[in-house]
Amino acid sequence: MSDHVLAAIDSSQFSEGVCDYAAWAAKALEAPLSFMHVVDNHPQTSEPDLSGNLGLGTREHLLEKLSNIEERHAKVSREQGRLMLEAAKERAQAAGIASPECLQRNGTLVETLVEKERNVRLLVVGKRGETAHQASGHLGSNLERVVREMHRPILMVPKQFIQPHNVMMAFDGSNTARKGVEMLAKSPLFDGATCHVVIVGAETAENRSQLEWALSTLREAGHNAQGAIRAGEVEATLRAYKQENAIDMLIMGAYGHSRIRHLLVGSTTTAMLRNAQLPVLILR
Numbered sequence: 001m002s003d004h005v006l007a008a009i010d011s012s013q014f015s016e017g018v019c020d021y022a023a024w025a026a027k028a029l030e031a032p033l034s035f036m037h038v039v040d041n042h043p044q045t046s047e048p049d050l051s052g053n054l055g056l057g058t059r060e061h062l063l064e065k066l067s068n069i070e071e072r073h074a075k076v077s078r079e080q081g082r083l084m085l086e087a088a089k090e091r092a093q094a095a096g097i098a099s100p101e102c103l104q105r106n107g108t109l110v111e112t113l114v115e116k117e118r119n120v121r122l123l124v125v126g127k128r129g130e131t132a133h134q135a136s137g138h139l140g141s142n143l144e145r146v147v148r149e150m151h152r153p154i155l156m157v158p159k160q161f162i163q164p165h166n167v168m169m170a171f172d173g174s175n176t177a178r179k180g181v182e183m184l185a186k187s188p189l190f191d192g193a194t195c196h197v198v199i200v201g202a203e204t205a206e207n208r209s210q211l212e213w214a215l216s217t218l219r220e221a222g223h224n225a226q227g228a229i230r231a232g233e234v235e236a237t238l239r240a241y242k243q244e245n246a247i248d249m250l251i252m253g254a255y256g257h258s259r260i261r262h263l264l265v266g267s268t269t270t271a272m273l274r275n276a277q278l279p280v281l282i283l284r
Contacts, residue, residue, distance in 0.1 A: 014126025020161035022124040023095040034101040037081035168196040169251040173210040180283040185221035197227035
């Protein structure tokens, strides 16, 4: 199970998007596809521990009942996960994936993903997980931690799949961003799509040189590439370019110069990612 596309699924409304984008990526990359469901027996939003308030004589009896309830809950969670994995497998097979693998693990999502990252070429996750507040734009601590701790590309997806035709990379000229362009140039993931490279900053000789390097690197690899240098605040400038050019996927480096870096690893994830209805490919 090396060099595969790993899709993390749960009972959230984003899981169909995860399945469809993962199948698309696996076919484009000609890589095996694995679905994984993690049963977290210690969810972050747990019931309060009232065991210390139980009266004399009933404490052991009630603790035993609580233990039985937790055991039944874990069993139900595992069965729900098994059914979700089967549904994901069927959906991927209908999309043309011959033999997707299904994995179920006990533990916490982040630690489980980090343990498996050595064999992962691309991780596909939903914008929010099942424990995130559905009405909130917040990505949830799980996804933010995954971005911080994983060292593999991460594709964060919305609810519905749209075939990417115009992808946009926020480029800052850093070593990590240049590696991202080189990674993008070599990847078959965006064959046939137009790759847009956008530098947010002043129209300087240095920025112009950086942009020309990025575009020539992509074009020499056979990609249709175009780009621009735009002045302004990062998030608003990228959002405007996205709307003007019908961008259907964003590509970013998780680390770079500070303004881009804060899009992903600031104390609060910015509106760019919270509100984006587009998939976001995070390069590491």
